[in-house]
Amino acid sequence: MTPPSRYALGVHAQSSDRPRLSVMPASDFDVTGAGEHANWQKTEWTMLRRRQPDGHPYDTRFKMLYSQTGLYFLMDGTDRKLTASMNEDFLDLWNEDVFEVFLWTDERYPVYFEYEISPLNHELPIIVPNFGGQFLGWRPWHYERDRLTRKATAITGGPKTSNASIQGWRAEFFVPYALLKPLQNVPPAPGTRWRANFYRMDHDEGQRTQWEWARVGETFHEYEKFGELLFVER
Secondary structure, eight states: OOOOOTTTSOOOOOOSSOOEEEEEEOOOOOOOSSOOSGGGGGSOOEEOEESOTTSOOOOEEEEEEEOSSEEEEEEEEEOSBOOOOOOSTTSOGGGSSEEEEEEEOOTTSSEEEEEEEOTTSOEEEEEEEEETTEEOOBOOSSOOGGGOOEEEEEEESSOSSTTOBOSEEEEEEEEEGGGGTTOSSOSOOTTOEEEEEEEEEEOGGGOOEEEESSOOOSSTTOGGGOEEEEEOOO
16 A cells, blocks of 8 residues: 655654744834834844855844734845846846745645845745655746735945945845735734745855755755744734
8 A cells, every 4th residue: 555645644844953933023114125124123133054164254144024914034144245147037046146035834735935035136936846855936927016025135335236346235025925825824923833944145256155044955945944933922
C-alpha cells in the first residue's frame, strides 16, 4: 500500500529552535522609504545573520507591522556599492542587490508568498507552490487597485544610481492582504501564527553574500526551516 502524501497530512514543523518574532499592530500609514513614521517606534529592529563568514561585512536588519489591510516591512542594510541595474519589475532581482521576504501563512499547504525589492525600487511579488523541493513562482493576475503593493527605497551616502558608491540602503513596503489570495489563514488576527523568513543578497565586486533570519541550507526555499511570526494585540 502506498503511504499517503505528506502534503495530504499537512506539512510538519522540523525545528524546535526556530526564531520567533511578535508582530505588533498599527494603523495604516504612508510608505516613503525613510521608515520614519511614528508607527515604526512600536517595534524593535531584528538582525539578520550573514551566511558566508568571509562575505561582505555589512549589517542587515528588519522591522514588521500589521494593520487591518495589510503588512508593513522595513529593511535596512549597510553597503558600499549599489549593485543593481535592472529597471523593471518581475525580473530575476536576486542576481543583484536585493531584500527578500517569504511568508508561509498556513503549514497545511506547501505554498507561500515571496517578495523581493531592489535598491532601485523594483519588485518581484510571486506565489510559490513548493512540492518536494520542486517549485516555480506564479505572478499575480489583475495586479491592480487594492492588490498593489506600496513601496519605496532610500539610499544613504550616495545617489540612487547603478554602481554608485554608497553607505547603505533601505526599503519600506506594504503588502495588502488582497494580494495574498488565495493563501489560507489570511488576514492574521491577534494570536495568529505564520512561518516566515527574511533575506538579503549582495553582489558587490562580483562576490555574492547572503543574509538570513531563520537558518536554512543551500536554498532560500527550505520553508520548513522558516521562523515563526506571532501576531499580537499590542
